[in-house]
Amino acid sequence: MKYRYAMVCSSNQNRSMEAHSILKSKGFNVSSYGTGAHVKLPGPSLREPNVYDFGTPYKHMFDDLRRKDPELYKRNGILPMLKRNAAVKTAPQRWQDNAADGSFDVVFTFEEKVFDMVIEDLNTRDHALMKTVLIVNLEVKDNHEEAAIGARLTFDLCQEIERTESWEDSIDDIVITFEKQLRRKLLYSISFY
Incomplete structure (x- = not known):
């Protein structure tokens, strides 16, 4: 796999960990985080x-x-x-405390308020590397069934991203195709490390 992924949810460790579990089992380089205080x-x-x-x-x-x-x-x-x-993994990690451990190519969030928090956090950091990072929000209800569906959709999106020569050149087409096929809206933005 050529890209490094982060899965981020609020504080209960369900949606991000379900996606982390599936992606890890498929050989992806993935980490997961929460954004809450606890x-x-x-x-x-x-x-x-x-x-x-x-x-x-x-x-x-x-x-x-x-x-x-x-x-x-x-x-x-x-x-x-x-x-x-x-x-x-052993224990939950907080995005704000641990995400500086390395830069990610793609960050997935599962609710809009977390998407906004990740963007705000990345925008307030020192952009020493000037490396782009794609932030994608796939809205997923916080229950076990929806977390499983959201994780499979995230896996599908990651596979599409992996197939590209460069996600920067292909993300608009990937999003349009995903939204048409699955009738689910995605939010996405680009920031920097």
């Missing part, structure tokens, strides 16, 4: 989420929730999600 996972009610610091190992979260209420977190899909995440 990792927030559903709790027993909307007002009682489970909150963890970025860097907390997925295994720790899994063990903590299994201890609290194994039936609830198995039924709502959080325990299987954490098991999947732990198989992909």
Whole structure:
């Protein structure tokens, strides 16, 4: 694979990690991040989420929730999600703290507010490399079924990007074709490292 990809979502590690898992299994050079202040996972009610610091190992979260209420977190899909995440990487990472570890060619986000945050973050960085980066938003509802669909669509888009000589020359055609075939709108922008 010739490009380096980042998957970025808000704070619950579902959509970005599902895409990360699929792309990694297909041999892509991929990383994943959240943009929130903490990792927030559903709790027993909307007002009682489970909150963890970025860097907390997925295994720790899994063990903590299994201890609290194994039936609830198995039924709502959080325990299987954490098991999947732990198989992909050790712990969640925050975009703002870790994305400077290397430059990406393409960054995928899964909700417009995260797309805006990534663009803002990239625009406020020192552009020492003057290397272009493509930011694409594929709007995906935050549930397990939609995350799986979004990950497959992301994989399809990454394959199209990989087939190009240069994404800079082909991205408009890729987006137009994707939107016509799947009737899903994409947002995209270009920034720099």
